[in-house]
Amino acid sequence: MRSASALTTTALYLRAHAIRSSAALFALALLADxxxxxxxxxxxxxxxxxxxxxxxxHEVALVIAVLVGQSFSSRMGSFEEAGAxxxxxxxxxxxxxACLLALAASAAIFGIxxxxxxxxxxxxxxxxxxxxxxxxxxxxWGLSWILPACSVFPMTYLxxxxxxxxxxxxxxxxxxxxxxxxxxxxLVSTIGVVxxxxxxxxxxxxx
Numbered sequence: 001m002r003s004a005s006a007l008t009t010t011a012l013y014l015r016a017h018a019i020r021s022s023a024a025l026f027a028l029a030l031l032a033d034x035x036x037x038x039x040x041x042x043x044x045x046x047x048x049x050x051x052x053x054x055x056x057x058h059e060v061a062l063v064i065a066v067l068v069g070q071s072f073s074s075r076m077g078s079f080e081e082a083g084a085x086x087x088x089x090x091x092x093x094x095x096x097x098a099c100l101l102a103l104a105a106s107a108a109i110f111g112i113x114x115x116x117x118x119x120x121x122x123x124x125x126x127x128x129x130x131x132x133x134x135x136x137x138x139x140x141w142g143l144s145w146i147l148p149a150c151s152v153f154p155m156t157y158l159x160x161x162x163x164x165x166x167x168x169x170x171x172x173x174x175x176x177x178x179x180x181x182x183x184x185x186x187l188v189s190t191i192g193v194v195x196x197x198x199x200x201x202x203x204x205x206x207x
Contacts, residue, residue, distance in 0.1 A: 013090045015075075022071040029064050030105060061121060061172065062148050064106060065128030068098045069136040069144025095196060099129055119176035127171045127185035130192030137195040 014020075072094065106125050128148060135147035159170035166173040168180035175181075 010090070013094075017071060017074050017094070019071070022067060026064065026067050026101075026105075029060055029067065032060055059152075061106060061124045062128050062152070064102050065125060065132040066145045066148050068102050068129050069132035070141060071098055072136060072141040072144075074141075095193070099193075102129060120172065120174075123176070123182055123185045124172040126189040130185075130189035133192030134195050137192075137198070 072091065103122055103125050106121050128151075131147045131151055132144045136144035139146050155170065155172065159167055159173060161167060166175075168174065168178070169184050171181045171185045
């Protein structure tokens with residue numbers, strides 16, 4: 001009986017969160033990186049000398065992070081906010097599964113495709129997912145794109161010093177083995193996860 005109830009709850013949760021649509025968009029984003037990731041995207045430069053460019057895969061990682069955040073948008077939001085303990089546990093598992101899938105799939109496919117080192121993408125994904133989670137926590141999960149979109153400007157124009165060296169917060173462009181960039185990315189992702197559980201409506205109850 002409990003098994004049947006658990007299956008029903010799982011089905012309701014997956015349907016309310018449109019997991020199939022999220023999975024399809026996630027797969028399309030990964031496909032776009034494999035096929036178009038190395039294509040340069042030109043943008044105006046704030047320094048003399050015309051324009052600069054960066055690989056499209058930098059923005060694909062940001063899109064995947066946004067999809068992780070938006071996957072928590074639910075058609076049963078008011079019911080889940082009421083504090084149903086079963087759904088709180090499902091959201092915790094959802095967070096773990098979504099983050100692990102984004103990190104593992106991105107690093108694996110980016111590495112297989114022969115683009116920039118997988119470790120570099122893993123670090124970028126950590127930071128981007130953290131930003132998306134904070135955005136979803138502040139503005140609602142359907143608006144998880146707001147802070148990631150706002151991060152495009154500083155990550156594009158404020159990520160290098162006057163000599164052209166990547167600054168520590170440029171986790172997409174810094175050396176894959178740079179400890180400062182790793183520290184910043186892990187810190188941002190930790191803030192995102194903490195903000196997720198700081199929302200009392202979705203915090204798992206203990207005791």
